[in-house]
Amino acid sequence: xxxxxxxxxxxxxxxxxxxxxxxxxxxxxxxxxxxxxxxxxxxxxxxxxxxxxxxxxxxxxxxxxxxxxxxxxxxxxxxxxxxxxxxxxxxxxxxxxxxxxxxxxxxxxxxxxxxxxxxxxxxxxxxxxxxxxxxxxxxxxxxxxxxxxxxxxxxxxxxxxxxxxxxxxxxxxxxxxxxxxxxxxxxxxxxxxxxxxxxxxxxxxxxxxxxxxxxxxxxxxxxxxxxxxxxxxxxxxxxxxxxxxxxxxxxxxxxxxxxxxxxxxxxxxxxxxxxxxxxxxxxxxxxxxxxxxxxxxxxxxxxxxxxxxxxxxxxxxxxxxxxxxxxxxxxxxxxxxxxxxxxxxxxxxxxxxxxxxxxxxxxxxxxxxxxxxxxxxxxxxxxxxxxxxxxxxxxxxxxxxxxxxxxxxxxxxxxxxxxxxx
Amino acid sequence: xxxxxxxxxxxxxxxxxxxxxxxxxxxxxxxxxxxxxxxxxxxxxxxxxxxxxxxxxxxxxxxxxxxxxxxxxxxxxxxxxxxxxxxxxxxxxxxxxxxxxxxxxxxxxxxxxxxxxxxxxxxxxxxxxxxxxxxxxxxxxxxxxxxxxxxxxxxxxxxxxxxxxxxxxxxxxxxxxxxxxxxxxxxxxxxxxxxxxxxxxxxxxxxxxxxxxxxxxxxxxxxxxxxxxxxxxxxxxxxxxxxxxxxxxxxxxxxxxxxxxxxxxxxxxxxxxxxxxxxxxxxxxxxxxxxxxxxxxxxxxxxxxxxxxxxxxxxxxxxxxxxxxxxxxxxxxxxxxxxxxxxxxxxxxxxxxxxxxxxxxxxxxxxxxxxxxxxxxxxxxxxxxxxxxxxxxxxxxxxxxxxxxxxxxxxxxxxxxxxxxx
Numbered sequence: 085x086x087x088x089x090x091x092x093x094x095x096x097x098x099x100x101x102x103x104x105x106x107x108x109x110x111x112x113x114x115x116x117x118x119x120x121x122x123x124x125x126x127x128x129x130x131x132x133x134x135x136x137x138x139x140x141x142x143x144x145x146x147x148x149x150x151x152x153x154x155x156x157x158x159x160x161x162x163x164x165x166x167x168x169x170x171x172x173x174x175x176x177x178x179x180x181x182x183x184x185x186x187x188x189x190x191x192x193x194x195x196x197x198x199x200x201x202x203x204x205x206x207x208x209x210x211x212x213x214x215x216x217x218x219x220x221x222x223x224x225x226x227x228x229x230x231x232x233x234x235x236x237x238x239x240x241x242x243x244x245x246x247x248x249x250x251x252x253x254x255x256x257x258x259x260x261x262x263x264x265x266x267x268x269x270x271x272x273x274x275x276x277x278x279x280x281x282x283x284x285x286x287x288x289x290x291x292x293x294x295x296x297x298x299x300x301x302x303x304x305x306x307x308x309x310x311x312x313x314x315x316x317x318x319x320x321x322x323x324x325x326x327x328x329x330x331x332x333x334x335x336x337x338x339x340x341x342x343x344x345x346x347x348x349x350x351x352x353x354x355x356x357x358x359x360x361x362x363x364x365x366x367x368x369x370x371x372x373x374x375x376x377x378x379x380x381x382x383x384x385x386x387x388x389x390x391x392x393x394x395x396x397x398x399x400x401x402x403x404x405x406x407x408x409x410x411x412x413x414x415x416x417x418x419x420x421x422x423x424x425x426x427x428x429x430x431x432x433x434x435x436x437x438x439x440x441x442x443x444x445x446x447x448x449x450x451x452x453x454x455x456x457x458x459x460x461x462x463x464x465x466x467x468x469x470x471x472x473x474x475x476x477x478x479x480x481x482x483x484x485x486x487x488x489x490x491x492x493x494x495x496x497x498x499x500x501x502x503x504x505x506x
Numbered sequence: 507x508x509x510x511x512x513x514x515x516x517x518x519x520x521x522x523x524x525x526x527x528x529x530x531x532x533x534x535x536x537x538x539x540x541x542x543x544x545x546x547x548x549x550x551x552x553x554x555x556x557x558x559x560x561x562x563x564x565x566x567x568x569x570x571x572x573x574x575x576x577x578x579x580x581x582x583x584x585x586x587x588x589x590x591x592x593x594x595x596x597x598x599x600x601x602x603x604x605x606x607x608x609x610x611x612x613x614x615x616x617x618x619x620x621x622x623x624x625x626x627x628x629x630x631x632x633x634x635x636x637x638x639x640x641x642x643x644x645x646x647x648x649x650x651x652x653x654x655x656x657x658x659x660x661x662x663x664x665x666x667x668x669x670x671x672x673x674x675x676x677x678x679x680x681x682x683x684x685x686x687x688x689x690x691x692x693x694x695x696x697x698x699x700x701x702x703x704x705x706x707x708x709x710x711x712x713x714x715x716x717x718x719x720x721x722x723x724x725x726x727x728x729x730x731x732x733x734x735x736x737x738x739x740x741x742x743x744x745x746x747x748x749x750x751x752x753x754x755x756x757x758x759x760x761x762x763x764x765x766x767x768x769x770x771x772x773x774x775x776x777x778x779x780x781x782x783x784x785x786x787x788x789x790x791x792x793x794x795x796x797x798x799x800x801x802x803x804x805x806x807x808x809x810x811x812x813x814x815x816x817x818x819x820x821x822x823x824x825x826x827x828x829x830x831x832x833x834x835x836x837x838x839x840x841x842x843x844x845x846x847x848x849x850x851x852x853x854x855x856x857x858x859x860x861x862x863x864x865x866x867x868x869x870x871x872x873x874x875x876x877x878x879x880x881x882x883x884x885x886x887x888x889x890x891x892x893x894x895x896x897x898x899x900x901x902x903x904x905x906x907x908x909x910x911x912x913x914x915x916x917x918x919x920x921x922x923x924x925x926x927x928x
Binding site for chain 2: 430
């Protein structure tokens with residue numbers, strides 16, 4: 085299974101590369117590297133080659149991208165985005181210095197679509213086919229990521245197994261507390277009352293569904309196409325005596341039927357695919373009662389550009405982070421009004437810091453259970469994501485919406501902060 | 507001046523109409539009226555003609571639109587939107603029953619662009635030329651509305667002369683208290699600190715600029731093209747000893763220069779015109795420091811359709827309420843991220859209830875100072891706006907934004923609600 089999922093494992097192993105290591109880089113290679121660094125708007129970093137040659141920033145003590153072989157160099161020049169990730173995973177590319185600073189420098193220097201010319205767009209953001217989220221495609225894409233094995237995620241997620249942005253009203257709180265705070269924040273935004281019917285689209289390991297049922301006395305139908313996650317969720321529901329209140333349905337959210345008071349979706353929209361937003365709006369409209377309301381929680385970005393190519397290819401096939409205007413457009417045709425948007429960008433950075441720290445604690449174990457390339461790929465993905473949120477290349481939006489026919493709205497958002505210390 | 511601004515005053519006076527009042531409506535007229543009512547999706551209201559004939563809903567006790575002459579009927583059939591407003595103003599159309607319910611029934615039954623066919627779109631939403639907001643056009647459009655005379659607005663606005671949505675965290679509070687609460691809410695969202703430089707675009711009579719300076723110790727440059735308003739604002743600043751902290755500039759916000767910590771605009775975006783949003787984003791980007799942030803407060807809607815034709819023609823030339831996706835798109839190209847959106851729709855309904863009640867108290871006086879048609883037009887505008895907010899045809903968005911390079915963000919929005927009773 086690993087071999088099939090992680091194609092970069094087929095890259096040449098380090099020992100094969102050794103043979104070509106001695107040759108010096110030629111003039112063309114150096115000129116192309118210099119060119120690449122220039123069109124990246126000269127970030128504060130250097131490119132270091134196998135023989136010690138350095139290209140890039142004149143400054144000292146900047147992080148270095150180390151390319152270990154001519155073959156890797158050419159792969160990198162042809163497609164920097166994908167081959168950086170694959171090369172790093174395979175150990176043919178390394179980073180010297182602070183990896184987070186390195187990633188922040190790379191992503192900060194990326195020109196916006198708005199400002200860039202076609203050479204920059206092509207070289208840095210190679211167009212590629214994204215796997216489509218048809219009903220079957222979604223299933224495959226989700227299995228790729230979420231069925232890696234619950235044991236893997238248990239090593240570095242919190243106890244509730246929440247694989248989405250936590251909420252840190254106090255930045256010093258633990259990840260466990262911040263994930264509970266997130267669920268409570270979402271429930272307050274939804275203004276749940278006992279006996280209401282809730283549909284959750286993309287419920288992960290089921291923590292939020294169970295929390296809503298336990299703490300707010302609602303009934304939940306929760307959808308997810310990941311079999312492993314749903315098995316875990318069902319067992320937990322039984323164990324906690326909530327199986328009669330929460331129904332976990334292994335199916336696409338698009339097959340939802342019935343009428344609900346509340347629609348909620350945390351961390352699914354990123355996987356829906358832009359081409360399906362109109363359909364998603366239609367599904368929400370179809371299943372929401374007249375007094376209906378809901379919340380969508382999603383990673384977002386400022387420009388509608390494809391997901392980082394390597395992450396899309398290796399980690400999250402089919403993923404696309406929408407812009408806020410794309411999210412709000414999802415609701416507008418259905419007479420659903422947005423009542424509240426909160427951007428939790430720095431909360432996702434904080435969440436990723438926690439995940440990364442836990443991941444590093446278990447990195448050896450993960451490399452042994454899976455392999456070194458797998459462990460390196462996941463480190464890169466976590467550090468890269470952290471860099472994206474730190475520099476504002478990604479956002480996290482919580483969007484609350486409401487049928488316009490529903491005038492039963494609170495007069496302020498103060499109820500979200502009752503008992504808040506800050 | 508009145509004659510020039512209010513073209514409907516040239517409509518035939520009631521006494522001329524009397525002569526044609528006796529003739530019965532013919533079959534064509536009745537069929538066309540019936541057709542109009544049908545394409546409006548059969549709202550719960552009736553159309554009553556000069557001879558007592560009634561067309562429309564079968565239900566009893568529904569509000570009635572009364573058309574007082576054949577000439578008015580034909581005008582109404584040709585362009586229901588504009589001629590309803592003009593006819594009502596001139597007293598050739600009346601409403602029997604609750605006027606607010608009547609307006610809510612009319613606007614609720616209006617098909618969305620999404621669902622409607624071309625006949626509906628044409629008949630109910632006649633395309634017309636909107637006056638453009640070029641630098642000169644904006645000035646004319648703003649003068650049309652805001653230079654009516656400060657005395658007129660003093661009759662029904664609050665003491666601070668705020669002609670934008672108030673904030674009612676307690677729906678029972680007075681309009682005066684709610685306008686102060688709005689300014690405080692805006693200041694908290696902006697996280698103003700003493701000594702900061704603020705630019706306000708479209709400052710009305712200057713209340714917010716003065717509040718920010720007085721309560722938060724910031725320096726403000728405030729822009730507005732309405733001469734009468736600016737004269738009032740400058741006099742108030744002098745009287746209150748704030749003239750050295752607040753500079754009122756009679757100019758278009760697009761001519762702003764300098765570098766500011768904060769950009770704020772309350773109730774101006776509706777007048778900017780969709781074609782100028784890109785330019786507005788550029789202006790904000792140009793004048794905002796690296797750690798900059800801001801707030802835009804604007805009426806909005808769910809579908810990008812033109813302003814109600816009559817209001818655009820007679821009350822607010824050049825006005826267009828943006829969708830939330832249009833607002834967020836204004837920021838996205840400039841690496842400005844939206845951090846918070848709050849929809850205050852029902853707060854605007856509440857504000858309008860207060861304005862309307864005060865307006866009615868002075869209706870006689872207004873009719874005498876201006877004339878009856880002017881007073882009727884303004885009543886129609888206030889009731890119609892209230893209906894729009896009640897049924898969700900209009901929203902009120904407060905959008906807070908931030909340069910993505912600015913990570914100095916609060917960890918929660920609890921600071922907005924400190925000392926809140928709810």
